[in-house]
Amino acid sequence: MTTNDILHETYSALTANKVRTGLTMLGIIIGISSVITMVSIGNGAQNSIQSSIQSIGSNLVIVTPGATRSFGGGPQQARGSAQTLTVADGQAIQSQVANIGSIAFDVSSREQVIAKGTNSNTSITGTTASYATVRNIEVSDGVFITDQDVAVSAKVVVLGPTTASDLFTDGTEPVGQQIRINGGIYTIVGVTKSKGGSGFSNADDAIYMPYTTAQHYISGNQYLTEIDVSASSAEVTTQVQNDITTLLLSRHNIADTTKADFSTLNQSDIIATASSVTSTFTILLAAVAGISLLVGGIGIMNMMLTTVTERTREIGLRKAIGAKKSDINNQFLIESIMLTFTGGVIGVALGWTISIVVSQLGIISTTVTVSSVLLAFGVSAVIGVLFGYYPARRAANLNPIDALRFE
Amino acid sequence: MIEVSNITKTYNSGENSFQALKGVSFTINNGEFVAIMGPSGSGKSTLMHILGCLDTPTSGIYQLDGKDVSTMTDDEQADIRRDNIGFVFQSFNLLPRTTVLRNVMLPLIYANETPERREVEARNALLAAGLDEKYFMHKSNQLSGGQIQRVAIARALVNNPTMILADEPTGNLDSRTGEIVLGTFQRLNETLGRTVILITHEPDVAEHADRIIVIRDGVIVSDAKNTKKRKAAIHTDQQ
Numbered sequence: 001m002t003t004n005d006i007l008h009e010t011y012s013a014l015t016a017n018k019v020r021t022g023l024t025m026l027g028i029i030i031g032i033s034s035v036i037t038m039v040s041i042g043n044g045a046q047n048s049i050q051s052s053i054q055s056i057g058s059n060l061v062i063v064t065p066g067a068t069r070s071f072g073g074g075p076q077q078a079r080g081s082a083q084t085l086t087v088a089d090g091q092a093i094q095s096q097v098a099n100i101g102s103i104a105f106d107v108s109s110r111e112q113v114i115a116k117g118t119n120s121n122t123s124i125t126g127t128t129a130s131y132a133t134v135r136n137i138e139v140s141d142g143v144f145i146t147d148q149d150v151a152v153s154a155k156v157v158v159l160g161p162t163t164a165s166d167l168f169t170d171g172t173e174p175v176g177q178q179i180r181i182n183g184g185i186y187t188i189v190g191v192t193k194s195k196g197g198s199g200f201s202n203a204d205d206a207i208y209m210p211y212t213t214a215q216h217y218i219s220g221n222q223y224l225t226e227i228d229v230s231a232s233s234a235e236v237t238t239q240v241q242n243d244i245t246t247l248l249l250s251r252h253n254i255a256d257t258t259k260a261d262f263s264t265l266n267q268s269d270i271i272a273t274a275s276s277v278t279s280t281f282t283i284l285l286a287a288v289a290g291i292s293l294l295v296g297g298i299g300i301m302n303m304m305l306t307t308v309t310e311r312t313r314e315i316g317l318r319k320a321i322g323a324k325k326s327d328i329n330n331q332f333l334i335e336s337i338m339l340t341f342t343g344g345v346i347g348v349a350l351g352w353t354i355s356i357v358v359s360q361l362g363i364i365s366t367t368v369t370v371s372s373v374l375l376a377f378g379v380s381a382v383i384g385v386l387f388g389y390y391p392a393r394r395a396a397n398l399n400p401i402d403a404l405r406f407e
Numbered sequence: 408m409i410e411v412s413n414i415t416k417t418y419n420s421g422e423n424s425f426q427a428l429k430g431v432s433f434t435i436n437n438g439e440f441v442a443i444m445g446p447s448g449s450g451k452s453t454l455m456h457i458l459g460c461l462d463t464p465t466s467g468i469y470q471l472d473g474k475d476v477s478t479m480t481d482d483e484q485a486d487i488r489r490d491n492i493g494f495v496f497q498s499f500n501l502l503p504r505t506t507v508l509r510n511v512m513l514p515l516i517y518a519n520e521t522p523e524r525r526e527v528e529a530r531n532a533l534l535a536a537g538l539d540e541k542y543f544m545h546k547s548n549q550l551s552g553g554q555i556q557r558v559a560i561a562r563a564l565v566n567n568p569t570m571i572l573a574d575e576p577t578g579n580l581d582s583r584t585g586e587i588v589l590g591t592f593q594r595l596n597e598t599l600g601r602t603v604i605l606i607t608h609e610p611d612v613a614e615h616a617d618r619i620i621v622i623r624d625g626v627i628v629s630d631a632k633n634t635k636k637r638k639a640a641i642h643t644d645q646q
Contacts, residue, residue, distance in 0.1 A: 317500040322485055322488045400461050404500065
């Protein structure tokens, strides 16, 4: 038998009962398309969480003060509230820890901000010029804080785009205008580009000023609320994190690491944790979809068994005129493979379309990966062989005499 | 040439065993038209299955064109059926929803003939079986009983078999159509020299053959030349 003959036989067998073939195929179509859609939603969620973490900065190690501990066992205060990090700590990190790209000091607080009668409560971040590099902030208008501003504690501020539009509702160009924070008057020198809201803080709703200015006029002390260190590459972030911990422990004279008065957070750790969460989520979705694929496969087997019984006489005739066991076996196996393969193709197309529609509707940004398509195809072919094998064997092993007599 | 010597067939079902054939021997030369006749339960169906290589004898030797086919494997038997035997069944057994031409080509498909040869051979066989060319592209379920049986005969002819084995070929046909089919067998035998073995329980049908083997209770009770051969009343190809 030539390939052409086999295809001809398969086509005429599958089109003989179109409704049944269609319904059986539907099981596979739903199975395959749900695998593709679910995996694409999972991947989309993973990508969006990762990119929002990435947007905080690159290869970031964040050092924050620990909890305040009072001698004699008083109540422990919230983490980050302690005043343990100093500018000297930051400078020591900068000069003594290897593989540091850039470093930024933060003095953050929330303050009421007034501009021409409009007012807003927003986060004030006192920082250094390097903050823009460390936190991936770009300026759309004007300039960012400079080292000179920091050196002279200049009363200049840079606004996030949300803050700028909140304060200047009438559309006035913010750069060059003055705002009042905590009684002091500050000149706006720049507006940053929008980064989009990330999970942790909204970089668009913020006001940046030199940290020295924030220490003098707002916090009134010499402490830092955060040190942001950007490691020179992703590979060295762990080393940088460990070195910072060791350095600060020795500077603060702490021998027991569990009693450290600061904590460090590594951006890759956050990404890794988030990835593992979203992978689990993706696997869960794929497993649920996989079950529907399995049910579809059982549907194929059911149809093939029915077909073999219905066509018993035909099988007997084919054997009587010279078909071998292998001919009959192949015929039925190829029928079930064609059924799942066609279902697979339609399923991939449908799944892909659904993923695109989900993205277009803005529900979640989905990503169809080649691997999920290949996986779905592979699984559907395997299902065709697996669930077609038993019915085909049954057909091939029919005794031609019994098959011819079958009513 | 078909040589059957001392063939027996025993069916075992649980503790009971039933001997359907109790030592059957005969020789059929090429070009003969033989009827094997017997009532139901006589063993003629078992004999037909063995002659058609659909079954193997319990003992005895069956030689087809000098080859011992009684001990062949399933696949070897399939090759013999494909190359040496043409079957015509009582219930026709054409593939539904398939054209007449493709039905006739089916044995050639399993014989791996080229598509061009298949078509030529199938057309020749259909013409030899007396079916008009205008029906060739009809689906098999659009034909009358007599036409269907002609297609089945063409299918049996198409692979140039050693013998055409017809199992009650007129059983599902009215007597007039039956005569046409028997006439076709006679013509194939006389003009094309085909070996035809006709299995039947009706003496009227058997009398169309040149030689009649009568079988009863698993043994041959008579094997003689048919002295009163009946010419099929309708010998033409009108339907």
